[in-house]
Amino acid sequence: MQEKLRTDLERSWAACAPVGGPLATEVLDELLTLWSAPARHYHNVEHLHECLAELAAVAGDLSTRGHRSIALAIWFHDAIYDAARHDNEAASADLAAARLGQLGESPDVIATVGRLILDTAHRAEPATPEGRLMVDIDLSILGKPADRFDRYDAAIRAEYAHVPWQDYRTGRLKVLRAFLARPAIYGATCFKAAYEDAARANLDRAISRLESARN
Template structure:
């Protein structure tokens, strides 16, 4: 003979449960904040349905099943006023409504006790408490777990300001599933298979995300290598341009030095020579001293500024000897001999090793070097401009004064 069918017989809802259902649904639809996309009326209906199924599967008595159903309907009503600790407000709302319905005091206490069991700090001990907690957390053992998890993530972002990246959220969910459990025998039996499947799927999802993140990181490293070559090309081009400009400035300065020193040599030679015709002519015509003096002053001023422009400029940092962290100082350039020659060999070697270990420090020193090269170039070209200006203005004044002298003599 075949064994009789042992499936639980679905019991009809009591009148008080029907009234509670209508009251809670209207209350949540009216007052529940719209940001609560997970703890919604749909969630409450699902918990009430699962609580009924678990209670019937466990074969609890009708009065206890009624209390379990009432607790399931009221367990999230506190969300209409408070988020954290809503369970305690839910207990108060359930008590107020049940008292209005003249529900027995001992049964109200049981309903409140079942609602309290859903708090995260409570440990369910009785069978009814375990059934209630399992119904509330039944999403872990259902196929819609991942969709509900995204709703909860959205709810936390809008109401609690908690934001998670996709990998962080996947890891959080896996930790949650791995540490969670169903307490009642009916809950374990009802959700075991899907619960294990959800854990497995969540673990695979996290692995995929980690693999994708690793691949993205590798691509970023490759892109950085390409960017690094571009940076090095920029530094080479900048250094080359600065060196070329410095060479041009030195050539211009040498030209002015050569020209003006020749002029000074010729003027001094002819004015000082007793056998020359210029010496007696200059003695007879002292007015010639004006253009000749202007020419000498022009040549002297121009050659001095040109020499200053070509003069080597080495910045010294004597205080570097006392600096405990040389490489990290933004004003220090270990690549420039004017800086590192003030250091001891040990300090210089330590600083260079630190530069080679840290690309940011290396780039900082190269940038500092370019900055100081720019300062030197600015000084060179400023003095060159002064030298050329003196030479130009001096020649003009000399020519004008010499013309005036000739007109005066005529």
């Protein structure tokens, strides 16, 4: 991990962790180890850092508590990630509850963080404004410049390298078409204005690429 990236992440963690000291450092080290696992081609520290940067850009529109809960949820939302399993969000929420409990976080904040993490499973419309913002942050990659999106798209395939091509192609097309079919990909006004058009163009291009690919 680059020194500047680690420094930025350490600052972010210090700003939202319930307490400082050795235990908070242990949790930070555990999280960074998880996020840095070799099999993580997209769901890695770069994704973590980008999500935290998206949150920082809209911090002025949030209450202190709302900002901190979302920051903690970002730190934990893909802490557990294995492309071969289907309960990553639930497992990450469980890890957040355990570690934040050890750090003395309040039960209300722990529950909020858990709900925000589960929102990133993208199976249902989030029930809260904070949840909608969390989902928009997680999906911000879809609206990035074409070269960054294409690098993300290739990294997802690398994470699913264990899946045969035709099966991957079918599943990936289903996911991308579902996002494109939404009336709006982003719920928060700032994200819709910044990323909606680019996300639809990126999704169109990725779908066309998959539809025409043979292997």
